[in-house]
Amino acid sequence: MENVTEQQSNQAAPLWTKVVRIGLGISIFILLVAYPCYVQVSEGTSVVVTRFGKPTRQLMEPGAYFKLPWPVEDARVVDLRQHVFNTPYTATLTHDRRNVVLSTFVVWNVADPLLFLQSAGSVEAVSAKIDGMVTAAKNTRMGGYDLSALVSTDVAQLQTQRIEQQLLQDVQQDAREKFGIQILQIGINRIAYESSNVSAVLAQMKAEREAAAKQLRALGEKDANAIRDDAVVRSEEILRDGRLEAGRIRADAEQKVSEIYAQAHLRDPEFYRYWRSLEALKRSLGSDATIILRTNEGFMDLLTDPPPVPQKASPSSLPTTSEDRTAQFPPGNTQATAEKQP
Incomplete structure (x- = not known):
């Protein structure tokens, strides 16, 4: 089994x-x-x-x-993806007869695969065709711009974006119709100069910076002058008000002094003259002055021959206020008191 x-x-x-x-x-x-x-x-x-x-x-x-x-x-x-092609350095002439060397980049992709294969067939072949188209467009467009459109310290003079847009418009349609590719962007990635143009570029940049500095200095000087003028006007106004106020205060003080002098003169003219002479003597000699005079000189009569003491009122009836107070000397000590006067 x-x-x-x-x-x-x-x-x-x-x-x-x-x-x-x-x-x-x-x-x-x-x-x-x-x-x-x-x-x-x-x-x-x-x-x-x-x-x-x-x-x-x-x-x-x-x-x-x-x-x-x-x-x-x-x-x-x-391949329909985007490609980036960097063109080699090519020399071109600007409107102001300056020779510059530009390097650009081109972003492109295939829009018509059949036309691309029939016209170019490969990425290397179409890159060479793009290089020729962009070079021709650069030579044409840069002839209408000065060097300052590419290199300048003044932002208003730079025309780089406009030049790139014009280059794109010049090559975009031809690239689409002839090679079946769509150019998306053209940009300038580097600018070089010949040795003969380096000094000219530096001189141009220096002149632009100096012009901008002069303009800033002029604006600053204008503002400074306006501030100084305003300060002078305000100071004159303050000084004028101060002089007016000082004049009023001085006039009031002189008026009060005159009134006090007048009252003193009316009360005792002899003593008033004596006191004024002492004040004049004090102002003339000063605090550290030394003077030698004979005692019979007229200037020293105040010390040797003081005015007599007024006998119009008794000492108890004299006024005690500061404005009406007058000097009194004892009758028996007139000579001694006069000798102690400064």
Whole structure:
């Protein structure tokens, strides 16, 4: 019984192996036949299908597509992503006869894959064509601008953005129609000069800075003069008011002094003259003066011969106010009191 089972298993095994091998072979054959007919379009790319070298259709949307196997149909993949091309340094002449060397960058992508393959076919080939177009546009446009449009310390004179926009307009349409590419941006990334132009550029920048400095100094001097003039006017007004006030105060004081002198003179003219003479003597000699005179000089009569003491009123009836108080000397000590006067 066991031998019969083993014989049946041995017969079934080769049959199953044959079926697997046949299925695997058929699958490989199908893959080999179907793979050349499969086209995968990735994101950011496009595929141009050609039949015997003649373009038939463009596949722009990402996904899987079918085509006839090679050599009947072929698929050319085109990169639709943005590319940046830096042009080499090219010399150009400005309107003021200055020779400048410019380096620009160009941002572009493929807009028409079929036209791109027919006209250029590769990124290297289309970069050379872009270089020629941009160089021609630079030579044309820079002839209408002075050097100050590229290099200047005055922001109002710089025209870099306008020049870049004009360069883009000059090459954008031709690049789209001739090569199937869309130029998105053109910019100037570096400016160089010949050795003969470096001194001219530096002199121009120095002159612009000096002009700006002179303008700032003029504005500052104008504001300073206005401030000084206003201060002078205000100081004159303050001094005028002060002089008027001082005049009024001085007039009032002189009036009061005159009234006091008049009252003193009316009360005792002899004593008034004596006191005024002493004041004049004090002002003449000062505090540290030394003078030697004879006692019979007229100037010293006040010390040797003072005026007599008035006898109009008794000491008890004299006024006690500060305004009406007068000096009194005892009758018996007139000579001694006069000798003690300064």
